[in-house]
Amino acid sequence: MHSVLIFLISFLVNITTCFYENSSHYVPEWNKFLDQQQKLVSDLFEKYDSSISPVYSKIDINKPIGYNPIAPKRYNYTIFMYNIKLVEVLEPEEKVSVVMEMAEHWYDPRLAWNPSLYDDIEMLHMRQEKVWSPTINMFRINDIADFRDQDFRMVSLDNTGHIYSSLSLRVSVNCPLDVRKFPFDSQTCTIQFSMPLFFIQYVEMFSQIYDGILNKTVWKRMGNSEWDLVNLTNRVEILSYNDGIGDMQLATFEIKIQRNPLYYIYMIVFPSFVINALSIVGVFMKRTDKMSKLNVGLTNIMTMTFILGVMADKIPRTGSIPLLGIYIIINLFIMIVAVGITVLMGSIRKCAIPRLRMKKTELRQWIEWVLGDPMETICMTVLGTINALNFFVVIVFWIRDS
Template identity: 35%
Template sequence: VHLTRASANMFIISSALITLLVNYAIQSCEIHNQSDFITQETSLYDKIMKDYKPKLPAISTVANNSRAAPDIPRFEVSVVLSYLKLISVVEPQQKVDFIMEYRMRWNDERLKWTSSDYCGINELYLAREDVWVPEVTIVDAIATTDYREDFKKFARLNSSGSLEYFVPTVTSTACQIKIRNFPFDTQICAIKVMAQTFSARQYGIKAKSLATAYAKMGNGEWQIRNVSVRSEMVDNGEGSLIEINYFDVLMIRNPSFYVTVVITPSFIINVLCIFGLFLKADRMTKLGVALTNILSLTFILGILATVVPKTDEIPKIGVFVVVNLALMVGSLGIVVLISYIRIGESESEQKKEKLEDGSTADRSTKSTKSMRALKGTLHILLQLANLTNFLVLVL
């Protein structure tokens, strides 16, 4: 009986001591000010960083067939495109410049902790050089720059070992520009993301896009209509897989500048010049008008040559200007030819000996009417050809 009572008393005393210790621990873990938080944060940082090696990637390289245990899943990092802004499209160099901002998310098993052990601290912000950051390379990039200073680069760490790292870049990427429908063209430029160091069997990238405000992504000349994501596995020929993720950017050009400055003026000037060539005027005046228009069209061709890339495709606007040039040269040639025909007929009529002959006067009148009808027909045909050339381009 005495032993039972002693045991009961010991149990009661132990329970009371445990309760007191728990209450003391809870009270001692309360964070009342910034100083208390920094103390706990420093303790947590020292604990998780004690044996952590930031230069050692958190990637399993053990072959799956070397053990009986279930396969270790490959390491995966999410790349979430959060913002995209088109800066410029340089057609002659076939490159596109973007402001590209994305977030990287991954798990590192070495950086876990129990938040209740550190007064409920669930997150830490660590400097970039303190943690291992997975490789994410933008391929086919002429240049890519993280425009932040080093002291502004931090990763957010969760108690579960989940990390998030924000990367704002200015990226210049190569893009094949298809100029067949220039300036009414649509382009698809792919921003390619991959890991160049690690095998796709051990390391994977999951690309996502949260960028939805497409109307604000373009610039004055281009409008972005869509950003889609796709992934592709490629065998490098040596038995190793390469995973490439694509952010496909669909862009549509705003043709207003070229319609206003090149296409419409060229069409109107051709209409007026063709009309002017068939008016009654001396040959030198007509020649001056035609040559002026030909020089202006040649100048426009020179401008287009500096804007579009040198490829095997000929842009529609180039065909439009060349056809306009051909119409102008053809109109000038027709008018000059008609003038020489009329001069030849006049000289032959003057050599007639019987100027008073009524039959000769009738033939002259018929010849004049035939010439006018020919000129009118050619004028209409040339104007229709000019209009057709314009409509084929803009429709």
């Protein structure tokens, strides 16, 4: 019994100590590394001031870039995208929100060292506050949220003085939307970064995209249920004010997104086609009283007007009418014509038929026959054909879009 108790106590002690740091893990090689790293950091930052920029500024901004052959080349800053996720598209506000995973890269010659003097250490990881960081701004945005903890931002520093940091941002940008082909539209939005504090003669910006996310199969995970990402490009633009001084570099990432129209096909296009087709039959149905026909037509007009109102809240207030809006307006016009014919049909017959009978000709007899029983069938056929053609035009756009 005593031996079992000792075994249990020993087992519990061993389990408990697994959750605590074991100093025996610090092998001599690790201790040596930590000592050399501390020495390296002390030497690097002994006279280093992170509040002062290393950017070379002894440059006449009124002269062309590179006019001085003995001056260093422009300071390089690179922003690198390695992931992007579309969050939402707010059409009425023409605002697109994305989450971006970025890396940034710059150079500080004051932080270079010879690895052979420090036990071949070639990389350091430290708080970003210890090193100078460029001020990077976003250009033409609605709002931005930085997911990084302000107190625990880290950077990587290599022995050549190159510094690497990461960004995780939620960005909402203004994106003018072209909704003429709605819901078969695609939109192109630009996300731009700038360094407004530095003249273009001082700093050269670069934008890059990780090759791994340029695969179209990866793009499927970057969209959402309504929008698909279909293209992703990068470039650096120059925003010029034609004064030679206020020119600004813009590291630009451009995304192209395409709407998935299935929701609108199933919920608006197809149901409105069926409702219109049935309403046309109901309005011109024989042996039905006029009030019943008018009720069918007016109910359809109210339905189409309601759909137009719902769609108006979905798209921006632009000067162009979207394709889906034209489709609904044509349906609405068809039913207004159908109701108008139903209301006026009795008056037309009462007025026209006696006059046609005043003189007997083949043409007059044919017109009198048309204004009789065939009139409802002819109107129903003509308006039904227009309704079908209107529907198939939308379907052709859908097939071409697919």
